[in-house]
Amino acid sequence: MRTFLLFAVLAVLSGAAHAQDTLVQRNGEELAVKVLEITPAEVKYRRTDNPEGPVISAWRSDVFMVRYANGTKEVFNSVPAYTAARTPAPATAAGAPATAAGVPTVSNRDPNDTILDEPIHLDGPRIGFTILSAGVVDKARENGLDINPFLTQFGWQFESRLFRLPNGISGLVELVPLIGGLEQGQFLPSISGLLGMRGAKGFEFGIGPNVTPLGASLVLAMGTSIQSHGINFPINLAVVPGKDGTRVSLLFGFNSRHR
Numbered sequence: 001m002r003t004f005l006l007f008a009v010l011a012v013l014s015g016a017a018h019a020q021d022t023l024v025q026r027n028g029e030e031l032a033v034k035v036l037e038i039t040p041a042e043v044k045y046r047r048t049d050n051p052e053g054p055v056i057s058a059w060r061s062d063v064f065m066v067r068y069a070n071g072t073k074e075v076f077n078s079v080p081a082y083t084a085a086r087t088p089a090p091a092t093a094a095g096a097p098a099t100a101a102g103v104p105t106v107s108n109r110d111p112n113d114t115i116l117d118e119p120i121h122l123d124g125p126r127i128g129f130t131i132l133s134a135g136v137v138d139k140a141r142e143n144g145l146d147i148n149p150f151l152t153q154f155g156w157q158f159e160s161r162l163f164r165l166p167n168g169i170s171g172l173v174e175l176v177p178l179i180g181g182l183e184q185g186q187f188l189p190s191i192s193g194l195l196g197m198r199g200a201k202g203f204e205f206g207i208g209p210n211v212t213p214l215g216a217s218l219v220l221a222m223g224t225s226i227q228s229h230g231i232n233f234p235i236n237l238a239v240v241p242g243k244d245g246t247r248v249s250l251l252f253g254f255n256s257r258h259r
Contacts, residue, residue, distance in 0.1 A: 020048045022067040023058065026168055027201045027227065035066055038074070057230060061164065122159040122232060124255030129153060130180055135245030139214060151180040151188065153249060157234070161198075168200025174208075176251075188212065192219045192238070202227070210240050217242045231256050 033045040155178035162171040180188040196206025210219035223236030240247040
């Protein structure tokens with residue numbers, strides 16, 4: 001009898017250990033969670049490895065799918081943005097929509113993912129460095145700027161998301177003012193304007209004008225963003241070719257989404 005009870009307890013504990021939801025992000029990362037609430041803008045959950053920890057919120061536009069512990073799935077943005085939202089299921093006693101299995105359900109339409117939605121802004125600080133080719137250094141010295149080939153950069157990136165397609169591709173416009181050369185006692189301003197695209201997994205690229213005291217050029221940029229707890233950590237590589245040489249910059253920063 002004791003052996004039977006021991007096996008019964010182990011079976012219950014084993015089932016509880018596996019009774020977890022899986023949150024699949026658009027960048028491919030899978031998280032073991034307990035989904036608490038799904039709103040038109042966010043998915044709220046607790047991590048199963050910290051069940052008494054804080055409630056974490058993820059933007060719905062960053063979530064590809066939720067796979068519930070009972071085997072059912074909730075796929076976000078699986079229908080075109082112009083498709084009408086589903087009729088909500090009857091509310092539970094707690095006021096949250098639920099299926100017959102007790103799993104929260106929401107519309108497959110995300111108001112942030114329409115073809116022509118309201119712009120979303122991702123602004124934040126940037127820090128990094130620029131490496132100058134010999135030709136650029138020579139031109140700077142001809143113009144009275146005694147600088148070394150390695151410059152630090154500090155600035156800000158203003159970014160607006162113009163649209164987001166149902167497949168996760170976004171259109172972006174960015175403005176990046178920077179101050180370089182402070183470590184050399186110099187004040188070298190620059191500003192870049194870029195028009196670009198960002199894929200569903202965070203890879204992005206853009207092109208646009210770049211203006212410095214030495215003149216105007218074209219800047220080519222690419223990068224990615226690492227997401228953690230609602231904060232984005234962008235990493236960008238920018239190349240500015242010109243007739244006098246090339247400038248290569250590597251920038252880091254962080255931002256959070258706001259309208």
